[in-house]
Amino acid sequence: MSTMYWIIIAGAIATYLTRIGGHLIISRFETIHPRVEAGLNAVPAAVLTTLVAPELLHAGPAEWAALVVAAIVSLRGGLMAMFLAGAAVLIVARQFVG
Amino acid sequence: MSAEAISQSRAKSEFWDGVRLSIPVVVASAPFSILFGAISVDNGFSVLEAFLMSALIFGGASQMVGIELFGQHVAPWLIVISIFAVNFRHVLYSAGIGRRIAHWPLPRQALGYFILTDPQYAIAEARAESGRSVGFAWYLGLGLPVYVFWVIESGLGAVFGKLIPDTHALGIDFLLPIYFLGLVMGFRKRPLWLPVVAASAVASIIAYRTVGSPWHVTIGAAAGVLLAVILSPRHSGVEERP
Numbered sequence: 001m002s003t004m005y006w007i008i009i010a011g012a013i014a015t016y017l018t019r020i021g022g023h024l025i026i027s028r029f030e031t032i033h034p035r036v037e038a039g040l041n042a043v044p045a046a047v048l049t050t051l052v053a054p055e056l057l058h059a060g061p062a063e064w065a066a067l068v069v070a071a072i073v074s075l076r077g078g079l080m081a082m083f084l085a086g087a088a089v090l091i092v093a094r095q096f097v098g
Numbered sequence: 099m100s101a102e103a104i105s106q107s108r109a110k111s112e113f114w115d116g117v118r119l120s121i122p123v124v125v126a127s128a129p130f131s132i133l134f135g136a137i138s139v140d141n142g143f144s145v146l147e148a149f150l151m152s153a154l155i156f157g158g159a160s161q162m163v164g165i166e167l168f169g170q171h172v173a174p175w176l177i178v179i180s181i182f183a184v185n186f187r188h189v190l191y192s193a194g195i196g197r198r199i200a201h202w203p204l205p206r207q208a209l210g211y212f213i214l215t216d217p218q219y220a221i222a223e224a225r226a227e228s229g230r231s232v233g234f235a236w237y238l239g240l241g242l243p244v245y246v247f248w249v250i251e252s253g254l255g256a257v258f259g260k261l262i263p264d265t266h267a268l269g270i271d272f273l274l275p276i277y278f279l280g281l282v283m284g285f286r287k288r289p290l291w292l293p294v295v296a297a298s299a300v301a302s303i304i305a306y307r308t309v310g311s312p313w314h315v316t317i318g319a320a321a322g323v324l325l326a327v328i329l330s331p332r333h334s335g336v337e338e339r340p
Contacts, residue, residue, distance in 0.1 A: 012154035022192025046322025050302035086276035
């Protein structure tokens with residue numbers, strides 16, 4: 001079996017553990033230490049930021065324009081609105097600057 | 099009508115109540131499942147692999163992270179850890195919803211946790227807070243259509259992705275960063291969001307330049323989380339939440 005299947009299966013098990021784990025483990029504790037909770041709260045933004053930031057190193061004008069427009073739209077609109085706006089800017093800009 | 103027939107017909111109507119509530123979720127998630135399929139092919143997945151990933155993991159953001167890291171040839175264990183990290187929020191949903199469904203038989207609970215997504219949690223929790231019970235039929239009616247459409251559309255997206263000749267002109271290669279930026283922005287109301295994002299951004303760029311990919315993900319994420327832990331919880335506003 002290829003590596004990819006193992007990644008998918010292990011990822012599925014890891015995901016199921018998060019879905020059942022809160023009930024099995026966290027619900028037994030009365031409280032979570034505030035520092036631990038602050039750290040857990042920060043996890044999604046911290047991980048996801050690392051998937052965007054290094055892209056800025058190779059980003060050209062089209063990519064920068066797409067990210068800036070998407071960020072501005074996200075202040076008001078939902079995820080889909082910001083995504084479509086960013087994608088539209090990216091596709092149009094790439095017709096000109098490649 | 100016998101008591102059994104009455105309870106069966108009530109379960110049926112509760113199931114369809116759940117299905118009605120699932121419609122907006124199905125519509126809103128459709129573009130992401132199709133997009134996931136299309137991008138996964140661009141990152142080296144087969145149609146079957148894209149389909150399987152959706153069927154077994156059933157978590158949009160984590161699947162996007164998985165294919166992005168796979169495309170960057172990140173070590174397999176690190177991809178699994180990243181999927182786990184992105185899905186970690188479910189631990190909180192699980193702890194919350196556990197109180198509402200503890201009266202179900204165990205196999206039904208096991209299935210219920212498998213389809214516990216962000217909207218599933220939000221809608222079920224809202225129902226429980228309004229004083230109505232969260233029954234298995236209703237919960238399944240809400241979650242099953244979302245799951246079925248998610249998996250089918252991922253497969254369709256992957257088939258469609260194979261047909262796209264010039265992925266660069268359509269921007270397919272840069273859609274994920276835009277999508278991830280949207281997710282990052284979605285967390286902006288959380289305490290310490292700006293310092294965490296700034297620390298992770300700077301650390302990941304430095305690590306990308308020095309240590310190299312894929313370690314920028316781990317190092318950048320660790321920097322943001324550590325900063326949140328170090329800054330006094332007093333500033334984080336954690337204890338102000340209910």
